[in-house]
Every structure is written in C-alpha cells, then in structure tokens.
Amino acid sequence: MITLVKKNYNKYNNEFESYELTRNGITMCVPLDEANTDYQAIQQWISEGNTVIDNGN
C-alpha cells in the first residue's frame, strides 16, 4: 500500500526527474516513464485524490 509519494529533483539541474515512493515500508525511486507500473500506480493514487509532496528543488 502506498503511504508516501514525494517529487525528486536532480541536484545538478534542478529538474523534476523521479518520484520517491514509499510502499509497504520500502522507499524506492520511480522514474517518469509511463511504461513503468509503479509510475502508473502513482498516477492512479493521485487520481484517487492523494497528494504528492513537493518540497521544491
């Protein structure tokens, strides 16, 4: 179960480059790739009204 999603920014060019996803107590880096099923799950999670944490770059 997804408990947390944060935006990750590239530390060199400050571009939004991935999501940090915490699910079932494990934190992972999810690419911005529509073919990635974790990316798809995050989009579904967002569409259900959940909020992505964005602390900026």
Add this chain to the structure above:
Amino acid sequence: MAIDKVTSAALETSTNQPNFRNIVINGDMSQAQRGTSASSLTSSGYHSVDRYTTSIINLGTWTQSQSTTVPTGQGFATSLKMDCTTADASPAADDALFIKHKIEGQNLQYLKKGTSSAESTTLSFWVRSNKTGTYITRLQDSDNSRNISQSYTISSADTWEKKTLTFAGDTTGALGNDNGSSLELNFWLGAGSTYTSGTLNTSWNSITDANNAVGQVNLADSTSNEWYVTGVQLEAGTSASDFEFLPVDANLTRCQRYFEKSYQMADAPGTSGSGGSYGLQFGGATANIDATIIMSTRKRATPTLTVYDLAGTSNKASYYTGSWNNGGSLGGSRGRETYVHVDTNISSSSIVAWHFTADSEL
C-alpha cells in the same frame, strides 16, 4: 536426400536445444529472486517466484513459496505453492484470487492475433491440490479488453496431474507491438459472484466479469488448502509439446529483463549482509560519492530503483568512517534501462556500499 520440411520440433530433436517456443517465462518456477517464501499475504503483487504476480482481492491470507514438491520423474525441481493461512469460506461478490503471468506484446506478434490467420495456443501445466474440483484458466488481451477462459478439473487430492488446454485464435484485436502487457495468463483460485454468476466464456469475447470464472472452487475456504503449479507452457498451435527446459542462465536472464537484484541469489532483497553488494572506495574521505553500475540485463522499461544499506534499510547506503555505518542518506539515485546510478548524500566517508533492486515488471 531431399528434406521436405524442417519443423521446430524436428529442429529441437536434432539439436537438443530449446527454440523458445514457450511463451511463458520461468514456467518451471526455478527463479525466485524476490525470495523463496512470502507469508501473511493479503495484497496483490510479485511476492516470490519470478514473473508471477498474485491478485488477492479480499480473499484469504496466503503464504506463497517456491516449493520443492514436484511431479515425480518429469524433470522439475521447483513449483509455485499457494498455502491458505487465514480462510474465507464466504467470499463477497467482488472478492477474487488468481495468479497472473503477463506477456509483452512484442513477443506475441507471431500469434497474428486480430487477423484471419490468428493462431490457436495451447496451455499445459502440472497442478496439485488437496482441494479437488473445477478451476479456471483465462487468457486476457489487455490491449483490446477481450478474454477467453477454459476450465480444468483436479480429480485426485494431493496428486500431481498434467492439464492441457487449447485456446482458439482470436481474429479480433491485434496486440500492440511494444513493451507493454498485452496478454495475461490467469490461474483462478477463488472468486465471488461478480466473476461466477454468468456462463463461462470459452470463446474470445469482450470481457464480461460474470463469465470470467464460472464454476471456480474456493481455495480460500480452509486453512488446510494448498495449490501447486509447475511446468507452465503456453505455445502456438493446438497441441502441447514437452516442457521446454532452459539452461538456468538463460532463464535467469529472461527474468532479469523484468527484475534484477544485487543480492546473492539465495538472499531476498532487504536481507542484512554484504554478499553481492556494490561499493566504491576512495583513498581518503570525501563527500557525496556517486557511482554508476551497469546491470546484467537491459530492462523492459525504465526500472524502479530501490537502494538498500547493508542492514537492509531501503533508501539508505552504508558508509565507512573508520568503522562501518548504516543509514547514510541518498540524493537523487535513479535507474535506467541499462544501469543504476546511486548518488549518496553523506558528508564524509572513504567507502560507500549498497544493494539494489531494479524492477520493470509488467
């Protein structure tokens, strides 16, 4: 001497080599990179044996494992086992339990689905359960929302039985020639009335939930219940050939297109220890050490990267400052189809070390 025709079966016989006629990857259940057993399962996901995901929708609690219980004399060493640990004898309408194997469309173009020349496919597998009765298998075309089901019967309790089922070709709905999930093979193990109240759909049709799993027994109705499967083979044509055993390296490489780990094969991700870990050492202490590791196999798509320190904590790295420490921060690590890049955010260390998993499952 004239040679009239070289068939794939003849070629295999003559060379004693596989020809990759099995559409299913890891059909002998020999690879289990995520671990050989996962317990207390109540949610869907990839839990143990590679390439098989489990949909658990409010129907029991399960231990899934890579078992060494296998049919005698068939050459198999492992099977996938589902063991019910909390029963649900009265499924609600929408409850369901099934094993799924997802297949990329670009590996299925030779089935010519969606054309007048569409190929039939034949599924064969060995199965065993204490729970006798009717079970359902299904092929689902995820690109066109179509499916077809077939039933099989487990006749004798606790006895391995080989099942062979042929699915007609589908002249409607071409499969995408891409890296997405186009076809799913489902093994139903339990279903509520939403999926059982109609007539079993034994020809290709648009999906009607009520026709998906008609007659399916409820494997979740007792904690005594267990179900095993191995030797899963799906192939073009109307007959089943002998199971196509692959060398272990070939099978592992095929699995690693979808999931790869740095850990030793016997260690599940998150296991504490350094075996198989990657590291980088400098002559003196420095800050924010980065490293790029080329993976064994190119991934299906950009993978999800999980980095673990040597204590098994995710999103952390281990680091050396005169002694080893765990819990070092990361700063922008990422996976790509061919490599992982680990970017630490540790103020001063001379060595960093970590494990990783890269997941691009369907």
